[in-house]
Amino acid sequence: MRACRVSAPPQAPRGRRVASVIDVEIVGVRVEMPSNQPVLLLREANGSRYLPIWIGAVEATAIAFAQQDVAPPRPLTHDLLCLLLAQWNHQLTAIQVDALDDGVFYASLIFEDGTTVSARPSDAIAIALRTSTRVVVDESVMDTAGIEMPEPQEEDEVEAFREFLDNVSPEDFAGGSAPDSGS
Numbered sequence: 001m002r003a004c005r006v007s008a009p010p011q012a013p014r015g016r017r018v019a020s021v022i023d024v025e026i027v028g029v030r031v032e033m034p035s036n037q038p039v040l041l042l043r044e045a046n047g048s049r050y051l052p053i054w055i056g057a058v059e060a061t062a063i064a065f066a067q068q069d070v071a072p073p074r075p076l077t078h079d080l081l082c083l084l085l086a087q088w089n090h091q092l093t094a095i096q097v098d099a100l101d102d103g104v105f106y107a108s109l110i111f112e113d114g115t116t117v118s119a120r121p122s123d124a125i126a127i128a129l130r131t132s133t134r135v136v137v138d139e140s141v142m143d144t145a146g147i148e149m150p151e152p153q154e155e156d157e158v159e160a161f162r163e164f165l166d167n168v169s170p171e172d173f174a175g176g177s178a179p180d181s182g183s
Contacts, residue, residue: 021096021136024051026125028067029060032165039165040122042097042137049146051097051137052168053105059122066129078126085131095128097121097137100145 027041027050038060042051055063062078064070075083085092091112099106107124109117119127128135137146149164 020139055122062126082130092133094134095124
């Protein structure tokens with residue numbers, strides 16, 4: 001168990017207007033072929049849409065480490081940030097993917113006191129995994145970039161993702177321009 005689990009129970013942050021958001025589950029990181037570009041996949045908790053976000057290799061590794069509960073001998077950047085949050089007793093209430101602009105996704109760290117901090121979605125998700133923080137997506141972002149996929153049978157899930165990744169590209173969501181790999 002990681003030492004940096006600092007999240008509070010899911011609730012609306014105080015002092016902040018809450019947009020219409022959708023709870024999502026972190027499916028994980030997949031590699032889009034043939035470019036070998038990592039894709040973070042989020043799945044609507046009570047639906048069948050997926051949100052693919054192209055990310056960098058370092059961020060993909062940070063997310064995979066957190067999902068696999070790999071504890072490096074020394075804290076990585078996201079681990080260090082979680083340790084600082086715990087030390088200073090700052091509670092995250094949610095991570096929100098809140099905007100999509102010209103193919104680039106934006107996210108926010110939402111704290112218990114209503115403070116928000118802008119972040120790349122890949123960094124925010126890496127922190128969410130380490131702190132067991134709720135992840136939400138603004139409904140307008142999901143409506144714009146979400147992909148409807150019927151729920152595959154559990155044994156067919158890996159094959160369905162491979163097929164999905166073989167047929168999707170960043171241009172499908174960016175209006176023709178590929179997002180920055182640092183999303």
